[in-house]
Amino acid sequence: MAIESEVLVIGGGLGGLTSALAAAREGADVRLVSYKQSTLRQASGLVDVLGYTPDGDGPLTDPYEAIPSLPEAHPYRKVGVQTVRDALSLFDDAVPTYEGEHTDTNALLPTHGGSIKPTARYPAGASAGLASDTRDTLLVGIEEMVDFDAPHVAAHLDATGVPFDVRGETIRFPGDLRADAKVTRYAKLLDTNSEVAVRGRMVPAREALAQRVNPLLEDEERVGFPAILGDDNPGAIRDALGDHLGVDVFEVPMGPPSLPGLRLEDALFSALDEAGASIETGNPVVDFDGEDRIEKVFIEKNGAKIPNSADQYVLATGGFVGKGVESDREGVYEPVFDCHIPHASDRYDWFEGELFGDHEFARYGVATDDDLRPLDASEHSEFENLRAAGSVLGGYDFAAEKSGSGVSIATGYAAGQRAAQEAR
Amino acid sequence: MSDAETPPETEFDPVAPNTGEEFEPVDVFPDSDDFDLRPGADSCFKCSTCDTNCPVAEVDDDFPGPKFQGPEQWRLKQSDDDHEIDDSVMDCSNCMRCDNACPSGVPLSQMHNTARGEYVSEQMDKLSVEYIRNRILANYRTSAFFASKVPRLANFAMNFGPARWVMEKTLGVTSERDFPEFAKQTFREWWADRGGQVKSRENAKAARKRRGLPEDADKKVAYFHGCYSNYNTPEVGKAMVRVYEEFGYEVVAPEQKCSGTPMFANGMLDDARRHAETNVSSMSELVDEGYHAIASCTSCSMALRQEYPELFDIDGIDKVAENTFEAVEYLRIHEDLKGEVQAADVDGDLAEEFAYHAPCHSRNQGLDRQAVELFRDLDGAEVEDVGDSCSGISGTYGWKEEKYEKSMEIGEEMFEHMEHAEGETGMTECPTCAMQMEHGSGYEIRHPLELLEAALVE
Structure with missing residues (x-):
């Protein structure tokens, strides 16, 4: 026996989650298995579709317009523009707290490094921070949080030529928090609005934070904080701070560990739960049975191999960072099914000398047919019931193009939907 | 620099390959029978995802979190023979959630367990009240063994107010909690x-x-x-x-x-x-x-x-x-458990709506959603998940007088969700989570096996 489902999705990142959601909404009995918690905790929470062309042109105004001229090997070319749009509609429906669906045009968001990023969807908490908005801005950093130096970020933003005045101030977070307090510590205090000690008096955390910022506010009409404003109730926290300060409040997405990423993870997992899927995290898929078809895969738990079988499989294990693609001195490989990964035989051809050069490895991943089935070295599909989605796919450089989330959502959607249709 | 003694003389150019035939890897750390968790520590790339999972770091400003307790402490140990284990390791509740978080497979809880073991055996005063209290709590089986010989007396004595007051004052076992009842027949x-x-x-x-x-x-x-x-x-x-x-x-x-x-x-x-x-x-x-x-x-x-x-x-x-x-x-x-549960129904005292809490220790085993998913299609009973927070008791942690309030603060989220859940009976696989659920909500707590028995056994 084995643990059975119609569609088995391997991987719990954006590609796997979208894939499982699309398949479940198509009516299939879906199971998602993920080695560890979702890599979304390391993501900014912004959902990019395409910010720059592979040649580096951009920021692009309309990402959809640019898709037909991408190279043929690009995952967007495999699924087509309409699928990208349909996939984003699924995302919009599953994550109603996101904005940006009203237009095809890329939004411009400030990052915690003070650059401007073109993106297609963003959390509601970031919306008052749009760089196209002309309202003057105060950025507030927390002294202990060294990865958001507000005056520095403000200077960088100013240098990009944003159409507003921006200034940065640094405060001590109210209450006696330790210097390396976790983002979840700040979030929990604000979520529960617990009282903190300020000069010997106990004050609710939201009010205390606003009191620290108030004297620093000049005539700015909006205030940006690093993304620490709550895990469960971010909207209520922004509203409360906004009421105290009399301005709009927004969050600037941060590096890992990321609360916006964590909130997105929660939203997608609950959408998946509502759609009736099964979910299991904690242990890796290490092996499989089958020749032309995958019969079952094995999840390893401390030496025990737990069989899981399905009619259709989706490989959404991620790229180099998610460990869905690995390399050693001999070559580049995909560790679960050993799908072929096209790459140069001499490893010194994998990268360029310059740090930000046009590295070949950034585009390494499985190649697929138009149905997203991984192809072997002679361009035949590896398994008839396996599709790939997300950054395990090759042919694109998500970091340079700012296309990571969009490709994961679009290919996840396509792979999940087709797997579900074929499972019946 | 690493602690390799002298780097071999090379004209290293990061662009030009120079590790051809002359390359001889050096075994910097020879085999040893002691715990060597350095490979795990080296896999940590500081993404801090583990820290976002730590229920203690979320409420306790004295606790530096799993990344410090694990890989950082191990690096300090590796480079400094006199390095002592930081006493904050005793504030870790051993929920092991950090293991399920790490994308690099760093054995965080193994590092914590090992560090804590070393701290207790080498740095902790064996005559201290804390040591004696911890030893008694850790050896629950011994107390339970004797108590089960005289269950009625034990049930009375263990929850006898004045005795509990003395236990709190002398041993630091909180008097806020009721001791679990011992069964008349084991x-x-x-x-x-x-x-x-x-x-x-x-x-x-x-x-x-x-x-x-x-x-x-x-x-x-x-x-x-x-x-x-x-x-x-x-x-x-x-x-x-x-x-x-x-x-x-x-x-x-x-x-x-x-x-x-x-x-x-x-x-x-x-x-x-x-x-x-x-x-x-x-x-x-x-x-x-x-x-x-x-x-x-x-x-x-x-x-x-x-x-x-x-x-x-x-x-x-x-x-x-x-x-x-x-x-x-x-x-x-x-077995075709799902199929059998779908075909079954429940009546009697387990025909209930259950507020289910997944124990932290079920997570690394991939079992945290098992009960909710299995009983989805069971007629006559509902199992509702009360969220992914930690219950806060973590075995003996919540029994310690100085940890009691943190424990309740961690559990607050679960208590709220339990209160909002449809049912007024709780469910979990973990005995101490069950104690905390009962303590915070007053609900009776059942085990999924009991519901399975009601559904499948005549």
Whole structure:
């Protein structure tokens, strides 16, 4: 026996989650298995579709317009523009707290490094921070949080030529928090609005934070904080701070560990739960049975191999960072099914000398047919019931193009939907 | 710089390949029998995802979080022989959530357990009240063993107000909590009265016949009931036996001691090892005879599967780890459990809506959604998830006077969700989570096996 489902999705990142959601909404009995918690905790929470062309042109105004001229090997070319749009509609429906669906045009968001990023969807908490908005801005950093130096970020933003005045101030977070307090510590205090000690008096955390910022506010009409404003109730926290300060409040997405990423993870997992899927995290898929078809895969738990079988499989294990693609001195490989990964035989051809050069490895991943089935070295599909989605796919450089989330959502959607249709 | 003594002389150019034939890798760290968790520490790339999972760091400003306790502490140890373990390791509740978080597979809880063990054996004052209190809490089995001889007296004495006041003042055991009741008849007493393995074999045979299975089918499991099912909630153990027999499995209840979970959490590794030796020895013999080890408590199964092979080198330990399963998980793998549950219905006192909490220790085993998903299509009962927060008790953590309030603060989210849930009966696999759920909500708490028994057993 084995643990059975119609569609088995391997991987719990954006590609796997979208894939499982699309398949479940198509009516299939879906199971998602993920080695560890979702890599979304390391993501900014912004959902990019395409910010720059592979040649580096951009920021692009309309990402959809640019898709037909991408190279043929690009995952967007495999699924087509309409699928990208349909996939984003699924995302919009599953994550109603996101904005940006009203237009095809890329939004411009400030990052915690003070650059401007073109993106297609963003959390509601970031919306008052749009760089196209002309309202003057105060950025507030927390002294202990060294990865958001507000005056520095403000200077960088100013240098990009944003159409507003921006200034940065640094405060001590109210209450006696330790210097390396976790983002979840700040979030929990604000979520529960617990009282903190300020000069010997106990004050609710939201009010205390606003009191620290108030004297620093000049005539700015909006205030940006690093993304620490709550895990469960971010909207209520922004509203409360906004009421105290009399301005709009927004969050600037941060590096890992990321609360916006964590909130997105929660939203997608609950959408998946509502759609009736099964979910299991904690242990890796290490092996499989089958020749032309995958019969079952094995999840390893401390030496025990737990069989899981399905009619259709989706490989959404991620790229180099998610460990869905690995390399050693001999070559580049995909560790679960050993799908072929096209790459140069001499490893010194994998990268360029310059740090930000046009590295070949950034585009390494499985190649697929138009149905997203991984192809072997002679361009035949590896398994008839396996599709790939997300950054395990090759042919694109998500970091340079700012296309990571969009490709994961679009290919996840396509792979999940087709797997579900074929499972019946 | 790394602590390699002198870097070999090279004209290293990061662009031009220069590691051709002259390259000779140097073994910087020779083999050693001591714990060497450096490879794990080196895999940490500081993404801090573990820290976002730590229920203690979320409420306790004295606790530096799992990344510090694990890889950072290990790096300090590696480079400085005089490095002492930071005493904050005693504030870790051993929920082990950080393990499930790490994308690089850093063995965080192994590092914490090892560091805590070293702290307790080398730095902690053995005459201190804290040490004595922790030792008593960690050795719950010993207290339970004596209490179960006189359950009525023990139930009275353990919750007798003045006695509890003295316990809090002298030992630091919080008087806020009620001690769990001891059963009038332990699971093992029931098991022996019922006819033990012989009776179980008869029942299994009859069930196989009923199900049209070959009568000699090789279906046998060894039940690791743990302390709590034995002394406090024998109804869970009985449910396990009846459900397994219903599927045609012969059950044995081998000699066993504490799984070690409360000892790991208190750094009492010598105590844990002694108990582990008994457990491994009796389970590994049965594994050789074709049995699988089945636990109904997710912390017990966690200990046998993960902590034992990580911390101890005992003959047969890996074999036992590979062949240990949680009770419902095993049936999901080997039987059409989902199908049978879908076809079943429940009436009587378990026809309830349950507010279900997934224990932290179920997470690394991939079992945190099992109960909710399994009972989705069961007629007559509903199981609602009350969220992914930690219950806050973490075994002995919430019993310590100085930790009690943190424990309740961590649990607050779960209590709120329980209150908003439809049902007024709780459900979980973990005995101490059950104590916390009951303490914070006043609900009665049941185990998924009890619901499975109500659904599937006549």
